[in-house]
Amino acid sequence: MSPLSLPALLTVCLILGVGTPDAFSQIPPAAPATVAPVANANILRRANEVARYPEIDPELQPPVQLDATVTFVDPGGTVFLQDESGATFIRNSKSGRSMRPGMRLRVKGTRVPGLYIGGIAPESVEILGEGPLPSPVKVTPDDLVDGRYHYQLVELDGVGRSMELTGENTASLRLNTRDGVAEVRFDQNPPEDTHDFVDAQLKVTGLAAGAINDRRQLVHPYVRVADIRAITISAPPPPDPFDLPPVSVAALLAAANRNPDIHRVKVKGTALSGVLGGGFYLREGTRSLFVHTPYAEPLEPGDDVEALGFPQMGNFSAMLADAVFRVTARGTTPAPVAVTAKELANGSCDSELVVVNAKILQRSGTANVWVAEVESTSFKVIGPASPAMMFEPGSRVQFTGLCRVSSTRSEGYRTFPTSYDLWLRQPEDALLLTAPSWWNARRLALALAGVAGAGVLVAAWAGLLKLQVNRQLGLLQLKTQQEAVLEERQRIAREFHDTLEQELAGLSLRLDAATPRVADDKARQLLEQQRKLLSRLQTETRDFVWDLRDASRNEVPLPEALQGLVDHLQTTTAIPIQVEVHGEIPPLPPLVQHHLLRIAREAVNNALKYALPQKVIVKVETDAQVLRLTVADDGKGFDPSKMSVSGGHFGLQGMRERSRKLHTELSLQSTPGGGTSVGLTLALPALRASFT
Secondary structure, three states: OOOOOHHHHHHHHHHHOOOOOOOOOEEOOOOOOOOEEOOOOOOEOOHHHHHOOOOOOOOEEOEEEEEEEEEEEOOOOOEEEEOOOOEEEEOOOOHHHHOOOOEEEEEEEEEEOOOOOOEEEEEEEEEEEEOOOOOOEEOOHHHHHHOOOOOOEEEEEEEEEEEEEOOOOOEEEEEEEOOEEEEEEEOOOOOOOOOOOEOOEEEEEEEEEEEEOOOOOEEEEEEEEOOHHHEEEEEOOOOOHHHOOEOOHHHHHHHHHHOOOOOOEEEEEEEOOOOOOOEEEEEEOOEEEEEEOOOOOOOOOOOEEEEEEEEEEOOOOEEEEEEEEEEEEOOOOOOOEEOOHHHHHHOOOOOOEEEEEEEEEEEOOOOOEEEEEEOOEEEEEEOOOOHHHOOOOOOEEEEEEEEEEEEEEEEOOEEEEEEEEEEEOOHHHEEEEEOOOOOOHHHHHHHHHHHHHHHHHHHHHHHHHHHHHHHHHHHHHHHHHHHHHHHHHHHHHHHHHHHHHHHHHHHHHHHHHHHHHOOOHHHHHHHHHHHHHHHHHHHHHHHHHHHHHOHHHHOOOHHHHHHHHHHHHHOOOOOOEEEEEEOOOOOOOHHHHHHHHHHHHHHHHHHHHHHOOOOEEEEEEEOOOEEEEEEEEOOOOOOHHHOOOOOOOOHHHHHHHHHHHOOOOOEEEEOOOOOEEEEEEEEHHHHHHHHO
16 A cells, blocks of 8 residues: 555545544444354454455354554444455444544454445454555446445546435435446535536545445445545536537437547527426427436427537437526427328337327326327327316327337347337327217126126026025935934944954953963963953954944034043043143044044053053144144153064054044154153144145
8 A cells, every 4th residue: 555645645634524633542342243253263354354254154253353544434433444455344333433534443343244245343443543545446337336346445537417415415426437427425515506516527536335235236336425525626617518519419319329528518409398207309400309407497399499418328319418408599389290100110200299190099097198009009198187188098189299219129230119108298289089989898898797797697596596406405315314324333333232242242251261271371371362352352343333333423523522532431441531622623524533533542542551551631722723632641651763563553553644644743752651642733724625
């Protein structure tokens, strides 16, 4: 970093508002950073390392120890620093307001991610003294766009194009350069008179900054300056800019983007309109031009006008931007040019006053805006607010207005217009030629809609009547079928009870009597195993008979069905079985309730047979979205990882298969000596959609 000469240092200090240093040399420590530093990380000692540190994990940031020079302090207290490697900033809103450009600081703290580049959350800030500012980097608008000098001190040369106040004490200056247009924003004290800057050769020294989106992308770059002292006028504007020699409109249209000069040019011609849509239209000879101006000064069609502005390309044709103008004489209103659909479509009438006979296709609901058509070419018509211009779709109207191409498309090396606007100057610019027929498409559609609606109502009434009759017949058939099925289930249950169950009971008694009389141990063990198998067959037979007799449990609410199941199981054991219900249980599809009851019965039976519990609890609970069924016991428990079906225990496998049919997974929690809990959770909305 090369030192500045004393005059240069004084100039830069005046530009950026550097005053005399304070008596203190130590800023009190700021609040601790909220971002945790990386353990055992290397300390960042260069500004570029802080700015460009990889954003891998925002919660893990390295420590920083940086010696750098203050280049800019914004009104909020953020301090921008620069060393020979690049730039960064200090996130400190309290002590930052007391700092000034030119201060040399030693900052210790933790890196923090910024909006675009990284900064520092300080733990201590030590003032090392005062020194020269870094030399600003000469940049172009393209350099600002790519962000390579973000938050660095930069210098930009160009011609003042326009300046506007953006707030009570802020302003924006647009700078015309050979590489494009750049924006300069003032933090405070903008100039009261902007005429000294427009069309003047300017040199701006400030901070490269910009608007950042939430993806850490530079959307709109600009140069930020503290006040007007950051701008140097290298060459003032002409004393009387209207003394410039005029450029013909034809020449400007032919070479707007090939003009080597970046200053304003002057054109002369006849105004085709007043200020309309952000500017006015000017004709010289047979060529016309749109002149953009922020000034709404009095201007009438036919006035002779001189306009000063910056040539640039519009949507399709060249235009004059950021212009000022003056009326030199009053003339007659110019005649419009009659155009055909072909001339409208190829863009040859862009920025011209035209007259065209068109058919209105549609109209906006509130403003006087229409979509009109000439042959197969459609365009938008924008007129002044007037009750006299209430044209309906289908009308044929003669429009006189200013044509503007609003969008284009490219094919190969050619650009073609795709949409057009026609701006009307006054209500008299729209002349009704023919009104639409009373029987237009809208009224005919309404009449047909009325007839069709009546037919739909009649058909709907007949359909509803037929549906009601079919519903009643279906209910009668269903009731008859249900009664027949119930009677058949009761008959089968009686047959099983009177035959198979009675035979199994008799066989069990015989085995009980025969087992003590057998002296051989192996034979006694075999009889004991057969007696256990027979006992299981008896239990399953009783359950089957109970299922047949109590088929209605799938039609009653789930809590009642569970209570009936528990009452049945309680008759076979002295171990207490409780049912707990939490929440309002909604009606469930019969198949869902059947699977839940089977799972609950299998889980209770397993607890009674194998767990040796003091009690078993069947719990069902619900909210608006889920239903949970849990069977828990306080028995001896087991290790679920050692369970298998190799020993003939298929109950757990069956419960899991039923759970999958309900589109969920069975939850099994158990520890040796800690009891067992079996449960599942059902998503009610998805359940109803799957089983209805």
